[in-house]
Amino acid sequence: MNRHSWREVKRQLRESGPAGLVAIVLVMVASAWGGVLWSVRQWVQAELLARGRQTTVVAVARGQAEAATLSEAFQGRFPTLASVSLTPRKVQEELASWFPELSTLLLTLDERSFPSIVQVEVAPDQEEAVASFLRSRPEVTLVESSRGWQARLEQAVSRFFFAGFVLALTLLIGCCAVVLLVVRLLVLNHADEIAIMRLIGAHERDIRRPYLVCGSLLGAAGGVLGAGLLLALELVLRPTLPTLAIENWVLGALPPAGGLTAAVGAALGLASLPREP
Amino acid sequence: MIHLEGITKSYNSRPALRGVNAKVERGEFLYLSGPSGAGKSTFLRLLYRAELPDSGHIVVNGSDLPKMRRRDVADFRRRLGVIFQDFKLLRRRTVAENVTFVLSLLNLPEKDQQRRAYLVLKQMGLQHRMSAFPDELSGGEQQRVAIARALVLQPDLILADEPTGNLDPERSHELLELFKTINYQGTTVVVATHDRGLIEAHPARTLFLDRGSVVKDGWGSVP
Numbered sequence: 176m177n178r179h180s181w182r183e184v185k186r187q188l189r190e191s192g193p194a195g196l197v198a199i200v201l202v203m204v205a206s207a208w209g210g211v212l213w214s215v216r217q218w219v220q221a222e223l224l225a226r227g228r229q230t231t232v233v234a235v236a237r238g239q240a241e242a243a244t245l246s247e248a249f250q251g252r253f254p255t256l257a258s259v260s261l262t263p264r265k266v267q268e269e270l271a272s273w274f275p276e277l278s279t280l281l282l283t284l285d286e287r288s289f290p291s292i293v294q295v296e297v298a299p300d301q302e303e304a305v306a307s308f309l310r311s312r313p314e315v316t317l318v319e320s321s322r323g324w325q326a327r328l329e330q331a332v333s334r335f336f337f338a339g340f341v342l343a344l345t346l347l348i349g350c351c352a353v354v355l356l357v358v359r360l361l362v363l364n365h366a367d368e369i370a371i372m373r374l375i376g377a378h379e380r381d382i383r384r385p386y387l388v389c390g391s392l393l394g395a396a397g398g399v400l401g402a403g404l405l406l407a408l409e410l411v412l413r414p415t416l417p418t419l420a421i422e423n424w425v426l427g428a429l430p431p432a433g434g435l436t437a438a439v440g441a442a443l444g445l446a447s448l449p450r451e452p
Numbered sequence: 453m454i455h456l457e458g459i460t461k462s463y464n465s466r467p468a469l470r471g472v473n474a475k476v477e478r479g480e481f482l483y484l485s486g487p488s489g490a491g492k493s494t495f496l497r498l499l500y501r502a503e504l505p506d507s508g509h510i511v512v513n514g515s516d517l518p519k520m521r522r523r524d525v526a527d528f529r530r531r532l533g534v535i536f537q538d539f540k541l542l543r544r545r546t547v548a549e550n551v552t553f554v555l556s557l558l559n560l561p562e563k564d565q566q567r568r569a570y571l572v573l574k575q576m577g578l579q580h581r582m583s584a585f586p587d588e589l590s591g592g593e594q595q596r597v598a599i600a601r602a603l604v605l606q607p608d609l610i611l612a613d614e615p616t617g618n619l620d621p622e623r624s625h626e627l628l629e630l631f632k633t634i635n636y637q638g639t640t641v642v643v644a645t646h647d648r649g650l651i652e653a654h655p656a657r658t659l660f661l662d663r664g665s666v667v668k669d670g671w672g673s674v675p
Contacts, residue, residue, distance in 0.1 A: 177556045177559065178556070178562060179549065179552070179553055179556045182549070186544055365544075367543075368542050368543065368544065371540045371541075371542060372542070372553075373525075373526070373529075374500065374502060374529065374534065374536070374540060375529065375534070375540075375553070375554050375557075375601065376526050376527070376529040376530035376532075376554060376557055377526060377557055378523075378526040378527075378557070379523075379526075381526075381557060450522065
């Protein structure tokens with residue numbers, strides 16, 4: 176790129192006007208959304224769906240006596256694991272503490288409305304054996320495992336991320352399309368000048384390069400703004416979600432990703448350029 | 453330097469050139485003359501490969517134009533100095549940038565580009581208009597910028613299409629003197645003009661075209 180090419184790029188950036196601004200904003204939104212998607216996904220994986228986390232298995236017993244029998248049987252079968260037996264009263268208090276806004280109501284209910292529960296914390300690899308044992312017991316009416324909830328959450332999260340990915344892809348295609356249109360407009364406006372440049376000995380690469388650079392700079396500018404937006408979002412969310420961190424490489428990757436996306440759009444826009452006979 | 457053999461060219465079935473044969477030696481000065489629509493501009497456009505002939509052979513500066521690969525066209529044109537009838541200046545660039553642009557294509561150092569552009573623009577009497585844009589110039593000034601751009605590369609061959617069309621008689625004669633000087637230094641010059649007075653004042657070999665055919669090839673002004 177020589178001085179002439181850089182000046183041409185500056186002229187093109189000026190001439191791209193509102194359409195160029197739309198391209199920048201679109202890349203900013205797309206790149207920030209991509210960053211959010213990636214960072215939240217990492218956070219969910221680490222905080223909510225971690226494979227190594229202890230699993231809680233809960234068994235609902237038919238009554239208090241059955242709960243005691245169950246605990247004994249459990250200790251006999253799994254002597255190294257500690258089980259906690261919760262009386263209906265304790266369950267009532269626990270629920271009231273989890274849902275303070277409903278506590279008045281919960282605490283006025285008859286304690287017999289609540290079940291006796293046996294709760295066990297196990298390593299993930301033991302979860303299946305423990306749950307199977309509990310299900311096989313006649314004292315038990317229901318067995319639930321946090322692993323099951325985790326699997327359901329994982330499924331919901333993966334659906335959400337798939338939708339997010341589709342949206343990101345749509346935005347990405349939108350960015351490409353807008354930059355394509357910006358470059359095509361510029362090329363149309365400069366059609367005479369491009370023909371002259373060819374006639375006085377400019378190579379195709381001399382002609383096309385400034386348009387590609389202009390498109391890439393629009394994308395990179397959008398990427399930089401997207402990174403700024405992401406950083407601002409992190410600062411806003413930090414008090415609520417202190418463990419949600421945007422990795423530096425994600426911030427660093429947004430401008431080149433924006434530039435690359437826009438470069439593809441610019442290259443497609445240049446495809447309309449008529450060639451020499 | 454230039455060799456045309458059996459060249460025909462039509463636009464929408466209307467023949468512009470019909471079986472033209474011509475040979476121009478290196479270092480020669482040639483006028484292309486004839487009435488409007490005779491095929492002078494088409495002749496020149498074929499020489500800088502803006503057009504391809506329907507049939508026939510063209511060799512310019514050692515390059516067989518119909519067989520030339522697209523990617524070699526730019527390099528071929530860099531060895532030519534073409535002065536277009538409608539100037540073909542880059543509107544969004546200043547006079548200086550119009551001239552240095554062709555030098556930048558050769559990757560010459562910035563200072564060298566500026567120096568050469570200044571010298572050639574001074575020669576054209578435009579050194580005080582270097583930062584003006586083409587639309588701020590008169591027709592004559594624009595034509596001189598176009599000439600400066602063609603000369604700055606010190607080309608092997610100069611092709612000029614009505615280069616004096618917008619110049620006053622004094623400037624026209626000065627320009628022809630300049631072309632002659634460049635020609636004496638070994639550069640081949642082809643000038644398309646319908647100005648008989650100019651040909652009479654600066655006589656040289658003249659190819660007279662009429663309705664797409666060469667009707668006379670001789671010295672000086674022709675009927």
